[in-house]
Amino acid sequence: MKVCIGLLLLLYSGWALGQCKMFIVRPFTDPVTEKICSSALLEDVKELYSNIQQAHPDLYRNVSKETFDSSYLNLVHQCSQDLTLLSFVGELNKFLQLLKDSHTFVSVRDLLSYRSFSRHYLPLRLMEQQGEVVVVKAWENTIPSGVQLLSINSTRVSTYLKSAPQFAPIEAIADSAFHLMMPHVTSALMNLSHPNKWNTVVWFDGKDSISEVVRSPKRSKTQQGELFKGEPIEISFERKEGAGILKIASFSPRNIKGFKKKLDQIFKEVTEKPLDKLIIDLRNNTGGYIVLQEYLMSFLVPKNTVYSADYVYKRSPFDRFSQLSKLERKRFVRAAKRFYPNGAISRELDFYNKPFGSLDTVTNNPVLKNKQGLTYWGPCDLLVNELSMSASANFTAWFT
Template sequence: MKLKLALIAALFVQVAFAQKNCNVLYSQKFTKQQLEEDIDFIRTKITNAHVNPYTEISKSEFEKKYTDIRNSLKDGMTQKDFYYLAKPLIVTLNDEHSSMSDFCVTDSIRKNMKVLPLKFKYENGKMLLTENYSDRKLTIGDEVLSLNNIPIDQVLENCAQTIPGTIEERIPIAVDKFWIVINKYCYFITDDYNLKFKSGLQTVVKSISLEQLKANASKSQPKKKEDFKPIDYKKIKDYAYVTVNTFDDRNTFTLEEWKTKFDSIFSQIKKDNAQKLVIDVRNNSGGNSAVGSLLINYFSDKTYHTYQGKFKKSKEYADYLKANNKESAEYNKIKDGDYYPISSRSVTADHNPLRFNGKTYVIVGKNTFSSAMMFSVMVLDNKLAEVAGEIPEKGHPNHFGELIKFQTPNTKLDFLFGVKEWIRPAGNLQPNKLIPAKIISVKDKTSEQIVEEL
């Protein structure tokens, strides 16, 4: 079974997101006054700039949580101590885009870090084994019942409290990242893991180094992973199959370069005389929603309605816009704390000689996220094409977005969250999920297999 990229890359993502000079910060001790300044800073930025910080807990509950944290601060605490106290303020935002950067560790600790050499998935309320890189003989698919004699449900509930995002997704995320969560963010087990499975097996799995984990994983999957392709096209039978793996317009292509790419591909589609079109965004984690809107114009001539929502006015975000040459006079007129409404627009298709006019499918999957989800939802709600595939594991059609980032002045912890709230064209539908019109299995399927399914 393939080792997901997250398994060997998550730690390095955290390191990349971490602060500089960690060797110094790890052991630095802060005064109570410094820590109070930092927790006050976090509270102020959330209440000033987050579009709606009280969706999971009420304003009074939020204030109580902040007060309890502030009262827990003491002289001599480290950045790590403060991190675990402060993070719940970020977690309870119920914002799938929110996060707080990792606390610092020294080079020595990072080099000698040990992890649980197992991978799990959360399915129908059960924690199931999916990958085994230990020296123990375990059965893939076996359900975990307990860890070190603690019921696994209790373990997951506690670990989920350290996971930012929407409340219903925290346990699945904790399970997916259990190999690193269990030793670094909750319970802090770094040696032996006494696991009891539903099959009746009870065994001790020993932790291993991250380097050993990577070595064990590479032995079981010698096949080299293909290079990431932002966009790809091939003809399969009478289908034009276009895979779009990102909508990024910063590090991949500019918006103008995306247009050039689309022009080239849809010119080839015309030459190939394809009768049907597939747009595959099952592994697209998003980027700029403008890329998705641009793509729509290549397969639909229908007038459609966009997302609606609201935009929190704050001095913080006004300053951010000004610093990035995006200042808006209309936004600046609004009183701090009030909301700038985002009205749903009616978009009329431009003339596009390269537009495909046949049957079109948009394929979504468990990894469709953020602006790729917004693209798929607009297609679905406006009936611009047939949306097929699987319900995404993370993210919601109605969500927070447009991130703003801050850093605590003393402990140097980065945190970010959304200043906009987005509502899908069809409104506040429940459940708040992207549910394809046609459910088909797409996980690990080739494009040829998906065409057969269609």
């Protein structure tokens, strides 16, 4: 009897492994090995194509309609077969890259949340040097800094580096930024493909090839506190030779209130203990919440300064007004009518009342202020690079 049950389980396991999935359950789906049925993929692709035309305010800025439609037909062809989630994301991004809009793509890092209960993740900071992948820093120094990474579990690291371009966003003509992202994407692909606690890693230290079994922590652990000891994930401040260096890694914190509180503390210290110069470091800051960009700005201008910014909106079932609940919509309309025809909220009401598909430019005029009314009046420099994007690029344009 036990033998029969064992054979049945073995046969069922083989059958299950050969089947595609119609529905994706995030905790139980492996994005690298399990395939999704082509019918489900095609349904998503067709919905994406329809929705993006309704929602995107400037769809054909960087690509002709003919080229975009031709690429869509190729995407449909590629998705006419069962694919893993990783392969599907790669095909989607090859299609979306034509838009050259970094806000319109699927992040490969989102796939790290699949099978998260059993997933291990090794935080790695890498860089590319003449086609070689070099370790800048590894979690708890499990891999020495400066070594050339060769393979993980017998798979060459160059394999992930070569496939990285299809998983990175493209922004207009920022080619250098695109290439700078390759090591970051390579790290994500390696972790996706090797979610085990123990992995055999081979590197070259300049003299010999060294093979070691390296431990990766649970991914949930890497999302708590600091990735690398002494380096806060989002924001840090240090004094050096009379200058204060404010490093902001992202405007997308896990806690908005905590981010603001940290800025309050830093600028309170700066006003109480003056600096020769403040240096704001936004290198590799790929953006986030505009409201936090504006909060940083509030410390560098007189109290209650007005900041004007124009935003191009396209009315669609996916815009921020359509995402409001029925009650929130009523509150918005009531508040807008109270000030009409004055103020930015009145112009937003005009836009809200337009039919889907309408394009309009809405000027936003927020008053820049922080909780303690602090202002830094001393010299200030800004550091940015090709990976300073979105909200950090907005800040740069305002600062200069």
